[in-house]
Amino acid sequence: MNPLYIEFKRSQRRTLIVVLCLAFTAAVFDYFIALNQRIAQQQTLLNSAGEDLEHQLSPLVHLMKVLKADAELSLITEQNVDDAKPLTGMQWSLSEEKPDAQLSEAEVAMLQQLAPKLQYGQLSSSVIRQFNYVSNNGVWYSTSEGRSAALELQSELYWKQKQQLHKLGLPDIRMHKVDAAESRFLLAIPLQKKEQFVGELLLDLDLGAMLKLVAKAQQGARVAVLDDVGQPLLTVDRMQVVATLPKDIHHHSDNLKPLELLQLTLHLEPLHIASISRELFNFIGHMLLYLVTLLLLSFYHRRRFKTKVLSPFHRLLVHIDRLRRGDNQGVRNIPADWVQVFHQVEQIRTGTEETQNRR
Secondary structure, three states: OOHHHHHHHHHHHHHHHHHHHHHHHHHHHHHHHHHHHHHHHHHHHHHHHHHHHHHHHHHHHHHHHHHHHHHHHHHHHOOOOOOOOOOOOEEEEOOOOOOOOOOOHHHHHHHHHHHHHHHHHHHHOOOEEEEEEEEOOOEEEEOOOOOOHHHHHHHHHHHHHHHHHOOOOOOOOEEEEOOOOOOEEEEEEEEEOOOOEEEEEEEEEEHHHHHHHHHHHOOOOEEEEEOOOOOEEEEEEOOEEOOOOOOOHHHOOOOEEEOOOOOOEEEEEOOOOOOHHHHHHHHHHHHHHHHHHHHHHHHHHHHHHHHHHHHHHHHHHHHHHHHHOOOOOOOOOOOHHHHHHHHHHHHHHHHHHHHHHHO
16 A cells, blocks of 8 residues: 555645634634724714714704803892793692692793793703603692693603612602603703702703614614613614613623713614624635635645656656566656656566676
8 A cells, every 4th residue: 555645635635624713713803803993983983972962962062051050140149020020831730739829930040040041941952842840848830831741641650760769869860751652762960059959940852862863873873772780771773762672682682882971871882783693604615714724725635646646656656566566668758747756666677687787
């Protein structure tokens, strides 16, 4: 048996194992490099979306802080109510113990002073729907002239939730969600008079419209806003406000970015996110690509070795066997690269015959 052929068969099996290992390793490295690039790209998109949302919220927050400063200054100076300038809008009591409660004179004077600024602020932005004020004694004031059932329900829900949250402590300014079926949110800021809370100034805004602008800038990506405990407040999916919010949205992805202005967290999920099956197919595709490339390279070297080494060596063995039997000539069509080796074999035979003849 040709030992060179035996070693050739062994090297074939070992080469196949090495090719499989190299293809798998290269596919794993390539997959994780691509995954890292996708994560970096998603983080860039998330940062961009966060900056976009904060850019929209920044004027509103600044406006609320300016109104807070003016309102607290009016409360401290204790200005008198201007009877010639009646307070526009509607007010009603939310407290069951005090159904006839009214705003104090200081609060009425404060709202009279803020009325032009509230009207101008309401017209300055399309996301601002209206301004409201709720006092600590349960009186709700709205700048709108009409008292609708939806507004009454909104005020009652806010008052009940405010009583529960007040025990936990509230930040200076916060986003408050009243109704899960609506995209209307209240931006609340407390008002103080000599370190005592008097009430809260509320900005009714359309957060859904703001998130749609963010999603539009991100090619229709799924955008969600979460509160400080990770519960989703509002989600925009494919440029539509989602009515049923997923409770485990923070488990879908780690693409979360806390906002600096408010205690909110932004979640972004690209529109064309790869599923697990797609990721698996991508990995298999990369592995097959490397495997085919390495197999072609292996087959090329195998064929070259077989043509340039193994076949000429087999012909050399046949040549030696024929010369040993006493034939005048061995094999014909000697490979060009092996001519010298075949001549050396013939010289050995000639030298052996001359030595025997001398004896």
